[in-house]
Amino acid sequence: MQNFDYQTPTRLIFGKDVVEKLPEVMKPFGKKILLTYGGGSIKKIGLYDKVKDLLKDFEIYELSGIQPNPKYDPSVLDGVKMCKEHDVDVILSVGGGSVLDCSKAIAAGAKYDGDPWDLITEKVKAQSALPIVDIITLAATGSEYDCGGVISRTDTNDKIGYMDPLLFPAVSFLDPTYTFTVSKKQTAAGCADAMNHIMEQYFCEDSTLLNDGFMEAALKSLMVNARKCLDNPEDYNARAEMMLDCTYGCNGIYSLGNSGSSWPCHGMEHALSAYYDITHGIGLAIITPRWMRHILNEKTVGRFVKYGVNVFGIDANKDPMAIANEAIDATYKFFESIDIPMHLRDVGIDESRIDEMAKHVADNEGLEEAWAPLTQEDIAAIFRASL
Ligand code: NZQ
Numbered sequence: 001m002q003n004f005d006y007q008t009p010t011r012l013i014f015g016k017d018v019v020e021k022l023p024e025v026m027k028p029f030g031k032k033i034l035l036t037y038g039g040g041s042i043k044k045i046g047l048y049d050k051v052k053d054l055l056k057d058f059e060i061y062e063l064s065g066i067q068p069n070p071k072y073d074p075s076v077l078d079g080v081k082m083c084k085e086h087d088v089d090v091i092l093s094v095g096g097g098s099v100l101d102c103s104k105a106i107a108a109g110a111k112y113d114g115d116p117w118d119l120i121t122e123k124v125k126a127q128s129a130l131p132i133v134d135i136i137t138l139a140a141t142g143s144e145y146d147c148g149g150v151i152s153r154t155d156t157n158d159k160i161g162y163m164d165p166l167l168f169p170a171v172s173f174l175d176p177t178y179t180f181t182v183s184k185k186q187t188a189a190g191c192a193d194a195m196n197h198i199m200e201q202y203f204c205e206d207s208t209l210l211n212d213g214f215m216e217a218a219l220k221s222l223m224v225n226a227r228k229c230l231d232n233p234e235d236y237n238a239r240a241e242m243m244l245d246c247t248y249g250c251n252g253i254y255s256l257g258n259s260g261s262s263w264p265c266h267g268m269e270h271a272l273s274a275y276y277d278i279t280h281g282i283g284l285a286i287i288t289p290r291w292m293r294h295i296l297n298e299k300t301v302g303r304f305v306k307y308g309v310n311v312f313g314i315d316a317n318k319d320p321m322a323i324a325n326e327a328i329d330a331t332y333k334f335f336e337s338i339d340i341p342m343h344l345r346d347v348g349i350d351e352s353r354i355d356e357m358a359k360h361v362a363d364n365e366g367l368e369e370a371w372a373p374l375t376q377e378d379i380a381a382i383f384r385a386s387l
């Protein structure tokens with residue numbers, strides 16, 4: 001078990017109607033708020049009016065239109081400009097992971113004189129960042145409880161994960177009722193994203209009984225509760241459990257003391273989203289079973305056996321390779337059962353840029369050092385197997 005030094009400074013306020021506490025939470029940060037949100041879902045669900053009413057004594061500046069797979073230009077640049085122009089005290093992100101990730105990059109950029117892209121690419125380390133409060137409205141990324149954000153730059157086909165301890169939200173509000181309106185597609189994509197966050201940590205060099213227990217339970221909870229949310233979008237308990245499953249998924253708490261993961265599926269999926277702007281969780285669901293099949297060998301089979309027996313209840317007395325292949329089939333079938341399209345062609349991706357994307361991933365994601373190393377040829381083969 002490896003040493004670790006772990007802290008999550010984010011206060012979680014969870015449950016129905018907790019947003020009533022917003023004024024008292026925002027007060028200590030100051031009067032001037034940059035309110036960030038997406039394409040309008042928060043207006044449709046009444047959350048925008050609620051927030052504006054609760055914060056009527058504050059000075060609010062609004063950055064709207066933040067798109068899924070949030071863009072450096074225009075969103076991050078516009079937000080940084082507004083924060084500097086109005087001497088903003090705090091950012092309030094209301095929406096999904098894209099809004100919150102964009103807000104994290106804005107928070108750092110607002111306190112930096114240079115090009116925010118230097119911070120996002122981690123060429124320059126942020127010295128400070130504006131405080132961030134969020135009301136998360138989509139259970140998926142876990143951005144509400146981690147210090148990362150993923151920002152896309154269309155002119156260079158980059159989609160980069162930006163991590164910095166300064167970017168932990170100060171306070172995250174999680175009210176499951178605000179996820180009742182999340183579409184079936186986004187509910188399924190959110191489940192796939194969160195499952196993948198856990199699998200990226202689970203398939204590693206060495207883990208512990210405790211961590212494996214956490215992760216196996218979280219994977220089972222996600223599959224059971226996502227199914228319930230799809231059957232009944234207003235099932236409060238299912239939405240609440242799924243929300244917390246997602247919040248814990250990306251926080252890192254599941255792999256304290258573990259070693260040897262490198263998040264290969266995320267490295268590959270970010271290229272798919274950067275080049276084709278597809279939904280992140282959908283991209284992950286498509287490539288993960290193909291990645292599994294590709295890396296299955298005598299060295300990795302043990303982790304697949306544990307996964308198959310403890311998550312899918314496969315008979316432990318079977319041949320290890322048979323268990324592993326059955327577990328991979330079960331993973332594929334689960335994603336298919338929540339109506340995720342399981343081929344890249346189903347989401348508009350063909351053979352034409354596979355080698356270019358594989359090179360981009362090989363050059364930028366360092367997957368040759370992964371627990372199951374991947375060369376550029378491996379990555380291209382996994383993309384091709386996913387077509
Ligand atoms: O734009 P609006 O109108 O708000 O609509 C959004 C958007 O169209 C809609 N939506 C959000 N909440 C809703 C709702 N619709 C109805 N009811 C609600 N309550 O859903 C659509 C997708 O929203 P988005 O924020 O893009 O989804 P998600 O939360 O899955 O975020 C995806 C982004 O997060 C990044 C992904 O790469 C992607 O860019 N990730 C962030 C991570 C992190 N910070 O740790 C880790 C993840 O691995 C992931 O990479």
Ligand code: ZN
Nearest residue numbers: 141193197280
């Ligand atoms: Zn993800």
